[in-house]
Amino acid sequence: MAASGGYWLALAGDEIFTEETSIIGSIGVISAGFGFTQLIERLGVERRLHTAGERKSLLDPFLPEDPSEVERLTALQQDIHRAFKEHVRRRRAEKLDPVDETLFNGEVLTGRMAVERGLVDGVGELRAVMRARYGDKVRLRPFLAERRRWPLWRRPLFAQREPFAPIADLADWIETRLLWARFGL
Numbered sequence: 001m002a003a004s005g006g007y008w009l010a011l012a013g014d015e016i017f018t019e020e021t022s023i024i025g026s027i028g029v030i031s032a033g034f035g036f037t038q039l040i041e042r043l044g045v046e047r048r049l050h051t052a053g054e055r056k057s058l059l060d061p062f063l064p065e066d067p068s069e070v071e072r073l074t075a076l077q078q079d080i081h082r083a084f085k086e087h088v089r090r091r092r093a094e095k096l097d098p099v100d101e102t103l104f105n106g107e108v109l110t111g112r113m114a115v116e117r118g119l120v121d122g123v124g125e126l127r128a129v130m131r132a133r134y135g136d137k138v139r140l141r142p143f144l145a146e147r148r149r150w151p152l153w154r155r156p157l158f159a160q161r162e163p164f165a166p167i168a169d170l171a172d173w174i175e176t177r178l179l180w181a182r183f184g185l
Contacts, residue, residue: 025109
């Protein structure tokens, strides 16, 4: 999936390859939220918001919607969208139809559709593309995150010098596991 921010990142590459069924595009800007003012009023909850800077809070979900804040958000979105479109045009200049403004309406495309519209260069998996270009002997080495030498539960206690080091290690281990779990690993 390389939609919205993912596509912006993919534009850093000289070429972009995708799977046929990948989701590509979504060149737009979105902001979503909820309004809880009636709920917290009904529950008798008092909202306390403290800021330094009169415009620090923007569309706080616990305050009534302020039209001037919606106007501010819209201006921000328009500016980010303009920058996103310019970035796409700059990076994909000769591959896009210069008059096709529908590319920038936030629509998502499949990988095959994105090839046809010039957002990506082709359909193909990394290993297959590299082998097609450089031959069957090409070797791709995976880069793995550095793993701890000693699992947390097998570390000798005398190696800990700070009294809270085991707690910090446990927090680090949990954070690492959660990050890997996001990718199913």
